[in-house]
Each structure stands twice: as C-alpha cells, then as structure tokens.
Amino acid sequence: MPNILHHGGATGVTGSCHQLVLNGEHSLLVDCGLFQGDDAREDTFEQLKIEFDISTLKALIVTHVHIDHVGRLPYLLAAGFKGPIICSKPSAKLLPLVIEDALKIGFTRNAQLIERFQAQLESQIVSLDYHQWHTVVDDGDIKTRIKLKRAGHILGSCYVDISHQDHTTRQKERWVFSGDLGAPHAPLLPAPQSPHGCDHLVLESTYGHRTHPNRENRRAVLKRAIEQALTNGGTVMVPAFSIGRTQELLYELESIIFEARKSRWKELEIIVDSPLAARFTQVYRELKPYWDDEAQARLKSGRHPLNFANLYTVGDHQEHERTVEYLARTGRPAVVIAASGMCTGGRIMNYLKAMLNDARHQVLFVGYQGAGTPGRAIQEYGPQGGWVELDGERIDIKAGVTSISGYSAHADQTNLLDFVKRMRRWPSTIHLVHGERAARLALKAELEAMYARKGKPVSIRNAS
Incomplete structure (x- = not known):
C-alpha cells in the first residue's frame, strides 16, 4: 500500500515537498517548495537540488503557488521531470508569473532562457476544475485518481483528495493532503469545506498552537x-x-x-x-x-x-x-x-x-x-x-x-481541528507537516484528546 516520503516541509514551515509512493513503479509529488529562514541551509544550491528518485514520478500536484510550495519546480524540471503539473485553473494562471520571478532571482535574467523554460512549464500544466476527478495512474494493477477542493488559503489554492485502488490486493485507500488551509471569513475567498473522510491525512500545522482574532x-x-x-x-x-x-x-x-x-x-x-x-x-x-x-x-x-x-x-x-x-x-x-x-x-x-x-x-x-x-x-x-x-x-x-x-492566510488551531472534526469518517493516520515543533506538538495533543473523547484510535506522525 502507499507510503509517504518527505523531501521538505516535514519539520519546518517552508520547502513543502511530499512524495506519495503508490508502488514500486508509480508515485506522486505534492508540491515542490523553496526553503526559507532557518529551514534554509548555507549550502543553498545543494539543498535545492532534486536528489530523490523521480523515475517513478507520474505527476506533480501543486496545492497553491506560494514560493515555499513551488519554488523548487525549476530544479525539478532541470532534473528531467516531464510529467503533468496538475493544479487548479486559477493556479494555472498564476504559476507562470511566480516561476518567472523565481527564475530571475535564483537562476538567470536571460530572456531567451526564461522564455524557453516558461514554454516547457506551460506545456506541462494540466488545470482542473474544483471537485473534478482526474485519473493519474491506471495500469491494470492500480488505479489512482485525484480531486482538487478549495482550501481558502489564496486564490486557486486547493487540498488534494486522492483515491487509490490496488486491484491485486483489492484494497482501497483515501489520502488527503491539506496543502495550506485558509481561515474562515478570509477576504475574497470561500472557506474550505472538509472532505467526506479519508484513511490518511497529511495536515499543515503552521498555527497548530494558536488561535486568531476574529x-x-x-x-x-x-x-x-x-x-x-x-x-x-x-x-x-x-x-x-x-x-x-x-x-x-x-x-x-x-x-x-x-x-x-x-x-x-x-x-x-x-x-x-x-x-x-x-x-x-x-x-x-x-x-x-x-x-x-x-x-x-x-x-x-x-x-x-x-x-x-x-x-x-x-x-x-x-x-x-x-x-x-x-x-x-x-x-x-x-x-x-x-x-x-x-x-x-x-x-x-x-x-x-x-x-x-x-x-x-x-x-x-x-x-x-x-x-x-x-x-x-x-x-x-x-x-x-x-x-x-x-x-x-x-x-x-x-x-x-x-x-x-x-x-494570516493559514487556519488556526481551532480551524485545523474542525477540518478533521467535520469529516464523517475521521482519518486513522495523521501526518503533521508545515509547522515548527511547538505548533506540531500542541496540535498533536489536541487531536489526540479530540479522538479520545470520541473513543477513536489515531496514529499521529512527524510531530517530534
């Protein structure tokens, strides 16, 4: 069954990059972001190089176009990734602007090189309507589909609902990657609605230890x-x-x-x-x-x-x-x-x-x-x-x-708890990412208490 590898954003608030390994031949990448602040090492170039195996990578799914979620995309393409870059329709309009700016800052100001890179990027973008199922793998052994749903973080932001079926074992699993969730009543954007349910949730925890004023x-x-x-x-x-x-x-x-x-x-x-x-x-x-x-x-x-x-x-x-x-x-x-x-x-x-x-x-x-x-x-x-x-x-x-x-465009502790609470089927495994240690530990404790009150078991990972 699928398992997850983190290439950034697991123990900090930048560099989000999570690989869902479906089997030995297929995997998906959710975001490919830049490291900033304490998450960035002095050997910046070495840290940004794509050194994990991309040979099984079938698609990159972009939750939103902030640089800490897409800033390593040029390095991913330079490493040879030629697969689809899947995002929402608003993100498809915004992403080329973000990447053009990132190229000028971190790569080159050569107009011809930037134009060539942008042409490649736009040829790989696959934009989806919200709530539309899209098949990313269907090879007889497994079938994996994704659906993007509004995350309320910035225009075009989404969380990713992944349905995975293994025909050889007749097992089904549902994964949800939250990306960055927005707060209710944010200007311009509808609030995120929780999914029906999932088995595994990869949940951001930026403000897992705080609540925002109204x-x-x-x-x-x-x-x-x-x-x-x-x-x-x-x-x-x-x-x-x-x-x-x-x-x-x-x-x-x-x-x-x-x-x-x-x-x-x-x-x-x-x-x-x-x-x-x-x-x-x-x-x-x-x-x-x-x-x-x-x-x-x-x-x-x-x-x-x-x-x-x-x-x-x-x-x-x-x-x-x-x-x-x-x-x-x-x-x-x-x-x-x-x-x-x-x-x-x-x-x-x-x-x-x-x-x-x-x-x-x-x-x-x-x-x-x-x-x-x-x-x-x-x-x-x-x-x-x-x-x-x-x-x-x-x-x-x-x-x-x-x-x-x-x-803040991020959900606070109450919003994050509500995202789980409002699911009809609560996840049995929660991976806490995109948060400093104190935030992850505080959210972990609150989630465990919430599950205990309902008498539900849960395994919360990556919170140490």
Missing part, C-alpha cells in the same frame, strides 16, 4: 495601526507576500476607506510597491468568478475592492527609490505594501532601512514570520527597543511594531 477584531487592529501613523505623520510599512496577502489587505483597506467619515482617511495613499504584486492583483481581478459571495456583492454595488481611487502602484526601481526617499523625508502618511513577506529581500528592505529607526513610522506584520528571518527579528525585538541586521547593517528599531495574526 475578522472584526483584526480589522480594528489594522485601523488602529494606520490611525497611529496618521497621527504621528508617518508610513505604515507592510511586508506582504505578492500573492494572497496583498490582495486581501487591499480588499480590507478599501472597506475601511469606504466606511470612513474622516477626510484624512479619504486622502490616505495606499501604495503597492511591487511589480509582481501588481501583476498578481490584475490576475485576481480577472478571476472574479472565484471570489466569495461578499466580494461579489461589493462588485454588484459598483465598488472596486482591488482597484479604488486611493490605490497607487510603483513601477520601476527609480520610482521605488524616489518613493522611499520622499516618504522617509516628508513623513507623509501612507500605507506601503511591499514584498517580501518575511523581509528576506525585495523592496520592503529599502523602506525598513530608511524608516525603521524613526518613531513616526509603523511596521505592520500580517503574516507568519519564519524563524531566522529578519521579519521574525523585528517582530520579536522591535517592541523591546531592540535592533535588527539588514544587509549587514545594524538598525535600531524605533518604529512601532504591530502584528495581526488574524490576517
């Missing part, structure tokens, strides 16, 4: 942080992933500005300083049919949640440098959303270096900050009046630092 609370925190900057005459710097978090924040900011009666809110500039985020936002607009009912209602009322009057985008690098210098010098109140989400590079770094030591400004974290990243250091030491090293430079943190876990 949406009204987190919107209030967001509003307060911006009010503080407006009062101080400063900029709110928001490190955010180009895809997902940026668009959700724009949606919430449009709502706050629309409802605000104060003129200074009406005049507040919302600046997206990321060409990639701007491109993603455009694709998000094109994928309106995948938005949730609340977002659809806003559109029908004539509002434009991702394209409102106060929204500005920064284009080339010269414009970026002028924007940093202008905001740092004048203290004009503004909200700047820029990548990267964990402050490991990108345009947010120049804002931080220019403004982090000035008390007029605010840093607002709206997503998970991995251990070992500059974002985690600012988050931990900023409220204590500490310092952080950015590009070899020590910078004292005088700006305000606020974290809103409620804007």
Whole structure:
C-alpha cells in the first residue's frame, strides 16, 4: 500500500515537498517548495537540488503557488521531470508569473532562457476544475485518481483528495493532503469545506498552537495601526507576500476607506510597491468568478475592492527609490505594501532601512514570520527597543511594531481541528507537516484528546 516520503516541509514551515509512493513503479509529488529562514541551509544550491528518485514520478500536484510550495519546480524540471503539473485553473494562471520571478532571482535574467523554460512549464500544466476527478495512474494493477477542493488559503489554492485502488490486493485507500488551509471569513475567498473522510491525512500545522482574532477584531487592529501613523505623520510599512496577502489587505483597506467619515482617511495613499504584486492583483481581478459571495456583492454595488481611487502602484526601481526617499523625508502618511513577506529581500528592505529607526513610522506584520528571518527579528525585538541586521547593517528599531495574526492566510488551531472534526469518517493516520515543533506538538495533543473523547484510535506522525 502507499507510503509517504518527505523531501521538505516535514519539520519546518517552508520547502513543502511530499512524495506519495503508490508502488514500486508509480508515485506522486505534492508540491515542490523553496526553503526559507532557518529551514534554509548555507549550502543553498545543494539543498535545492532534486536528489530523490523521480523515475517513478507520474505527476506533480501543486496545492497553491506560494514560493515555499513551488519554488523548487525549476530544479525539478532541470532534473528531467516531464510529467503533468496538475493544479487548479486559477493556479494555472498564476504559476507562470511566480516561476518567472523565481527564475530571475535564483537562476538567470536571460530572456531567451526564461522564455524557453516558461514554454516547457506551460506545456506541462494540466488545470482542473474544483471537485473534478482526474485519473493519474491506471495500469491494470492500480488505479489512482485525484480531486482538487478549495482550501481558502489564496486564490486557486486547493487540498488534494486522492483515491487509490490496488486491484491485486483489492484494497482501497483515501489520502488527503491539506496543502495550506485558509481561515474562515478570509477576504475574497470561500472557506474550505472538509472532505467526506479519508484513511490518511497529511495536515499543515503552521498555527497548530494558536488561535486568531476574529475578522472584526483584526480589522480594528489594522485601523488602529494606520490611525497611529496618521497621527504621528508617518508610513505604515507592510511586508506582504505578492500573492494572497496583498490582495486581501487591499480588499480590507478599501472597506475601511469606504466606511470612513474622516477626510484624512479619504486622502490616505495606499501604495503597492511591487511589480509582481501588481501583476498578481490584475490576475485576481480577472478571476472574479472565484471570489466569495461578499466580494461579489461589493462588485454588484459598483465598488472596486482591488482597484479604488486611493490605490497607487510603483513601477520601476527609480520610482521605488524616489518613493522611499520622499516618504522617509516628508513623513507623509501612507500605507506601503511591499514584498517580501518575511523581509528576506525585495523592496520592503529599502523602506525598513530608511524608516525603521524613526518613531513616526509603523511596521505592520500580517503574516507568519519564519524563524531566522529578519521579519521574525523585528517582530520579536522591535517592541523591546531592540535592533535588527539588514544587509549587514545594524538598525535600531524605533518604529512601532504591530502584528495581526488574524490576517494570516493559514487556519488556526481551532480551524485545523474542525477540518478533521467535520469529516464523517475521521482519518486513522495523521501526518503533521508545515509547522515548527511547538505548533506540531500542541496540535498533536489536541487531536489526540479530540479522538479520545470520541473513543477513536489515531496514529499521529512527524510531530517530534
């Protein structure tokens, strides 16, 4: 019967890559992500090389297009993988943009090489509708089908339902890979619905030890942080992933500005300083049919949640440098959303270096900050009046630092437990992945207690 091999994301929150070995001849790969923060070794290139056996690999299944789930895809193709890359239809539109950016950062800026690689990538993409069964292996001995279901994490995200039949032993098994599950009531996206049931569940545990504030609370925190900057005459710097978090924040900011009666809110500039985020936002607009009912209602009322009057985008690098210098010098109140989400590079770094030591400004974290990243250091030491090293430079943190876990695109402990609880047939084996040790241990304890209350047996693995 099938067994699972982890090539990343088993004991950390990045590098997700899980191989489901169906038998000696066939296997599937779920995600192939990049390592970041403490998960990344100094010998980065060696860590990224695909050194596991791909000769049996029949398909790569992409749960969503965040870089920690797809960033090693170029290395997989370079290793000779020519099989289908299966994803949802929205992900099929977003994936080439992500990989183009990854190629420019980690591989080459040669336009011809990138174009050739992109052509190969697009020839291998197989996009599926949600809830559509798709056969990946049927050779007489085994038949394996997959179905993608909405995960509510970012646009196009899915969890993977795998039905496996072994005709030689007449055994059937159901596997579910959660990918990254979203939180209920997230902007733009419908909440994930649990599957009917499964035998084996591979479950993310990023926030397995925490619960998020509700949406009204987190919107209030967001509003307060911006009010503080407006009062101080400063900029709110928001490190955010180009895809997902940026668009959700724009949606919430449009709502706050629309409802605000104060003129200074009406005049507040919302600046997206990321060409990639701007491109993603455009694709998000094109994928309106995948938005949730609340977002659809806003559109029908004539509002434009991702394209409102106060929204500005920064284009080339010269414009970026002028924007940093202008905001740092004048203290004009503004909200700047820029990548990267964990402050490991990108345009947010120049804002931080220019403004982090000035008390007029605010840093607002709206997503998970991995251990070992500059974002985690600012988050931990900023409220204590500490310092952080950015590009070899020590910078004292005088700006305000606020974290809103409620804007995380990840499910919290309650949501993860509910994902299992709402199945009619609970899994007998749960593999906890994509979480730091404390989160996995806390979720393991809660799951075991939940099973014990129902008198159900369970084996929970990879939690040590």
